[in-house]
Amino acid sequence: VFKRFVEIGRVAFISFGPHAGKLVAIVDVIDQNRALVDGPCSGVRRQAMPFKCMQLTDFVLKFPHSARQKCVRLAWEKENINEKWSATRWAKKIEAREKKAKMTDFDRYKVMKAKKMRNRIIKHEMKKLQRMASKKGKKPGKPGKPEKAVKGKKPEKAPKAKKPEKAPAPKAQKGQ
């Protein structure tokens, strides 16, 4: 049922508070509600932090309990947590959300145009497929070509600018 546990070396993401948005490693457990926490590579001093503001990630480091900051830093850099974190979907979603919030009016217009164009292409291909399916029933030539054409066109149109690229991502979020 539970896959991520609070343990020594667990890397956690701080969700609110003064250090919101940073990663820390759990060094020791103080009591039921608090942990001694340290984030040498993310700018968080060694301190007590309540569990409530931490969200556990998949990463675990290896160091003994109450290890000093130097050891934590060594373990962190050995595992290359910063790079691994930015490669996760979690971090990418956060980044996409931030970018969306920073969009200016002009960017919003560009995204709208890009989305519109993309949807037109998709719809066009869909219609083609539907037509072929309805007209000719089951024929061997149908499935191969139109699908490849669709996938070929999508990556062309998407990277027009930074913002339109993440339009598919927030779109997936919105679609739920």
Place this chain on the structure above:
Amino acid sequence: MAGEKAPAEKKPAKKKAGEKKPAEQKPSQKAAGDKKKRVKKYHASRNPTLARGIGRYSRSAMYARKALYKRKYTAPETKIEKKKKEMPRATITKPVGGDKNGGSRVVKIRKMPRYYPTEDVPRKLLSHGKKPFCEHKRRLRASITPGTVLILLTGRHRGKRVVFLKQLDTGLLLVTGPLAVNRVPLRRAHQKFVIATSTKVDLTGVKIPKHLTDSYFKKKRLRKPKHQEGEIFDTEKEKYELTEQRKADQKEVDSQILARIKKVPQLRGYLRSTFSLSNGVYPHKLVF
């Protein structure tokens, strides 16, 4: 004695540190040198206060202390004859028509008032800091610079995105569509009813004609009440008529701006679109 005492008194008051002995030796030297400076430097009050509003010396004593008997100024008398010549003309002779009228009349230039009110207007109390509109300070938001794309919020062009050119003397913003892009002509907009976006068009080197001022854009009103209430108010120019000058000015400004708009990709389409809110869009959360 009086002459010597006067400078001796003045100096300790000036310096405010009682250097009286060396001051006594030097007064003659300083008096000569200081006479030029003394005119500019003002002496501190020679009337020490006993309590608020009450001075140590009486009016006559102060007259003596300030040596006003010596200081009597009169305006320099230029030749009175000269002044008499420079008097402005009081009357003028004007020709008069008609037979047997004598050719001319002598008419006063500045005439006596034709009406005196029965009650004098009471003198208004002094007010402070109440300036007429023409003297007000005009401010401009830091986010609005020449070339900024603005979103108009009121008026017939509400929701349209428009390029800002300059601020006029009354504080209103001079703005243009450009006309070819979104049908907004050279127009004035009010700063308060405008959203400034962070998108800017580079308007370096664009010259806006000098005659585009507030009076150029002001609405004209005809008033010639020769009819008295015949055809009530229909003669006034209600409809705005497009003049050739407006067209020429529009062309002149727009040609410069359109060139710059074409350089930025998608900007033309952006200016053509209108701004609107929809579900889940909150202006306080939007970054413009």
